[in-house]
Amino acid sequence: MPQSLQIFLDIATEAALSGGAVLQNYWGKLEDIQEKGRPGDLVTEADKAAEKAILEVLHRHVPDHPILAEESGKLEGLAGDYLWAIDPLDGTTNYAHQYPFVAVSIGLLIDGVPQVGVVYDPIRQELFRAAKGLGATCNRRPIKVSQTDDLSKSLLVTGFAYDRRQTPDTNYAEFAHLTHLTQGVRRDGAAALDLAYVACGRLDGYWERGLSIWDMAAGIVLVQEAGGQVTAYDRSPFQLSSGRVLATNSKIHDSLSQALLQVGSKARNLIE
Numbered sequence: 001m002p003q004s005l006q007i008f009l010d011i012a013t014e015a016a017l018s019g020g021a022v023l024q025n026y027w028g029k030l031e032d033i034q035e036k037g038r039p040g041d042l043v044t045e046a047d048k049a050a051e052k053a054i055l056e057v058l059h060r061h062v063p064d065h066p067i068l069a070e071e072s073g074k075l076e077g078l079a080g081d082y083l084w085a086i087d088p089l090d091g092t093t094n095y096a097h098q099y100p101f102v103a104v105s106i107g108l109l110i111d112g113v114p115q116v117g118v119v120y121d122p123i124r125q126e127l128f129r130a131a132k133g134l135g136a137t138c139n140r141r142p143i144k145v146s147q148t149d150d151l152s153k154s155l156l157v158t159g160f161a162y163d164r165r166q167t168p169d170t171n172y173a174e175f176a177h178l179t180h181l182t183q184g185v186r187r188d189g190a191a192a193l194d195l196a197y198v199a200c201g202r203l204d205g206y207w208e209r210g211l212s213i214w215d216m217a218a219g220i221v222l223v224q225e226a227g228g229q230v231t232a233y234d235r236s237p238f239q240l241s242s243g244r245v246l247a248t249n250s251k252i253h254d255s256l257s258q259a260l261l262q263v264g265s266k267a268r269n270l271i272e
């Protein structure tokens, strides 16, 4: 199995670099920016062209594998144990504003479990790669999560989903609480790259709700293979379908989980 994972990792890399080249070409030259439905949920010609380039690579190498791609939806294949989860441009809002924090995210689920992940930042030209049992790298050098073991000394990151105007579960209370307890909480606007930054130790932990499979699949392999921990907020096993993730360097995992649950119970008390 590791040998075939290496092959899939190389295919994912080729696809991510191909999508990344498209994003480099459109950078600063966007003409078509549209809202997809929910306020602030944008799509541009760069998202669509990057996805096309990625799909071309996957169709060439693994024509029978099903693909779930953000802009095309689910493209059925035959090999049911596999699912490629593609975000051709994670951080579209950043991209549209030329805020340089964007990525291509390519994950491969085998039997429903993310096992291969590539996240490519085409602006900094940083290529994060991981496969189960094969470790994690950035630009081919091994990466590890940070050693921070005290929540009060940690630097975290989170995000706010596009449904934030329609749900009471906004993540604003969690953001305020953790900002108070830590050295800071960043909101950088690209979930896949947030996870990659936890994997390489620039950030100590990340949580978010309202995510899609293509936002998380690649990044969680990076964090796990770099020595971190990925669970639900309450430390129960992570479920991709929940849209919620808690990913840390593992050393602050329990304290960050407790802090998030405290916010949840306070909010429930206010409602009851």
Ligand code: IPD
Residues within 6 Å of the ligand: 041, 042, 087, 089, 090, 091, 092, 093, 158, 159, 160, 161, 162, 188, 189, 190, 191, 192, 210, 211, 215
């Ligand atoms: C979004 C980004 C953002 C997160 C949103 C995602 P997109 O992806 O990852 O950081 O907060 O929930 O939808 O729309 O830029 O691909």
Ligand code: CA
Residues within 6 Å of the ligand: 087, 089, 090, 091, 191, 214, 215
């Ligand atoms: Ca995304």
Ligand code: CA
Residues within 6 Å of the ligand: 047, 070, 087, 088, 089, 090, 091, 092
């Ligand atoms: Ca996207």
